Amino acid sequence: MTGSLSAQQAQSLKEFRAFADDAIAPHADAWHRAQRTPEHVVRLLADEGLLGLPVPRQYGGGGCDAVTLGLLAGELGRACSSIRSLLTVHTMVAHAVARWGSRAQKETWLPRLARGETIGALAVSEPGAGSDASSVTTRLTRDGADWIVDGHKKWTTYGHTADLFLVVGRGEQGPTALLVERDTPGLRTELIEDLVGIRASMTAHVYLESCRVPDANLLARPGLGVSHVVGAALDLGRYTVGWGCVGILDACLTASVDYAGEREQFGSPIKEHQLVRRMISNMYTDARAARLLCLEAGRLRDERDPGALAATSTAKYFAATAAGRAALDAVQIHGANGCGADYPVQRHLGDSRVMEIIEGSAQLHQVGLAEYAFQERGARRSER
Ligand SMILES: Cc1cc2nc3c(=O)[nH]c(=O)nc-3n(C[C@H](O)[C@H](O)[C@H](O)COP(=O)(O)OP(=O)(O)OC[C@H]3O[C@@H](n4cnc5c(N)ncnc54)[C@H](O)[C@@H]3O)c2cc1C
CATH class of the missing domain: 1.20.140.10 (Butyryl-CoA Dehydrogenase, subunit A, domain 3)
Structure with missing residues (x-):
């Protein structure tokens, strides 16, 4: 079924397949049992440019087309669903910044996300908010030029190791998205163990207690989170x-x-x-x-x-x-x-x-x- 791909896409598929077969598949069961993704594997994906593949070229990414990104996700998914989920959440955050970020946010975050220097995670779900994402209760209050964030996010894939969280909370104008850095005082994560699947995905609770986040980290307008x-x-x-x-x-x-x-x-x-x-x-x-x-x-x-x-x-x-x-x-x-x-x-x-x-x-x-x-x-x- 590779006949319908362009020559470039077919070549990329060959390379993704070889990478997944050599570097990921042989270790997937061990990572699954250990419930951990070794840090060197994240580095390897980053060094190969795979984490930044869909990020626009002007920000240092690969600027790949959607079919090529899909082929990569398919090969990683064949080898190890946890590693594929890293690609998923990281590229979701990069995509949200590329689509809704200000110029300054794009210039700050996209090159780091493209290089995999910064790993992104999506912190939307909460103990009481799942399919209905708009029911999030994480509180966002304004304090001068900052936001104060209080809440408990759950099921954040790679949340235990990620550097940058796309957090959706509730502000005066409704659900609102903020980029929150790991080293923000008041942010703490706790690994969720014994999952039925994607057990190496470092999925975590994210606790946010009086986290002070600058307004410069607001993604899109309040209410559009x-x-x-x-x-x-x-x-x-x-x-x-x-x-x-x-x-x-x-x-x-x-x-x-x-x-x-x-x-x-x-x-x-x-x-x-x-x-x-x-x-x-x-x-x-x-x-x-x-x-x-x-x-x-x-x-x-x-x-x-x-x-x-x-x-x-x-x-x-x-x-x-x-x-x-x-x-x-x-x-x-x-x-x-x-x-x-x-x-x-x-x-x-x-x-x-x-x-x-x-x-x-x-x-x-x-x-x-x-x-x-x-x-x-x-x-x-x-x-x-
Ligand atoms: C391993 C893992 C990783 C995850 N990673 C992330 C992450 O990185 N970031 C993040 O924010 N979240 C993450 N999640 C959470 C995930 O997004 C939620 O599990 C999902 O949105 C469903 O919510 P819920 O589990 O609370 O189920 P609920 O919404 O409580 O649903 C329970 C059941 O009711 C059904 N149901 C609910 N509403 C309806 C409806 N309107 N019509 C018909 N049926 C309905 C559902 O289909 C389901 O069968 C992760 C979850 C898991 C298990």
Whole structure:
């Protein structure tokens, strides 16, 4: 399916694949068990320029197109969903700054984010605010030229190690986004352990107690924190998570094909049993369909097509639910070995659960996609 890529995109894919195979995949199970991403791996990604790949060139990034970013997320997702989630949250923050930041904010933060000198994290969710991001209760109060931030953010991916937090709190004019640096007095993080998936992702609580943040760190106008800033970040996050799920599908398919060819029961490899073949056929179909949907979303994003939003939501929803099905079947094909820690399918199963919850749960996409269907039907009717 690489035939539809440009020569440059195909070359990038080759390089991403080699990097993921050599530097990430062999260690992913160990990081998963240790529940840590080693610092040198973050440095390696930064040194390879991968964390800054989509940042505009004028700010020192790679200025890559959406399809190329997707191919990178797919290869990282195939190797390790935690590392793919680092790419996701870091690029979400960079994208929000590029889209909604002032000139000074772009000049200050984008080169650092592009080089991976500063790692970004998105601190929106709270113990009481999940799917409904606009219900955040973190308090933002004005004090002269500063903001005072008080609140508790939860589930912040790479929050335990990130340097820059995109925090959304509630000010007088509604949800408002601020960039908060790690060394701000009053900010403290605490690692959340024993997650079901993306266990190496250094996901954390972020506590903010009377944090003083300069007004220069306000992103967009007060009141636009969720509708505009988080909206833009989530759209990109959905895109890279969708591609990450294409990677999970590929990994489950490869592991299942290999195992079904080696494992013998009733005198033949289990791949000869029709019900095992059915699971592999379903995985194969889902993997191809998810890749095509993500490629379509990437192309529409590159063409600035207004349909890109719906295509991205469709791709994320399909890829995440398909990755969930594939991981379940991959464990089933591995039998008892799928339940143990010796095979990576156990990791994919946990990771795939998270994919159906983050960047819009499967249910929120179902609700939203129906809305797109009604709108498209209405538009076609009015064209007549
Ligand atoms: C590993 C991990 C990493 C995360 N990383 C981040 C991060 O970096 N930054 C961040 O801000 N957040 C992060 N999150 C939080 C994530 O964004 C939320 O989990 C997500 O928004 C869903 O919110 P919730 O878990 O509170 O579920 P809830 O919103 O409480 O939903 C619970 C259930 O109800 C369903 N539901 C809710 N509303 C509706 C509706 N209107 N219609 C139908 N069904 C509905 C949901 O689909 C779900 O099944 C992370 C979460 C996890 C697990």
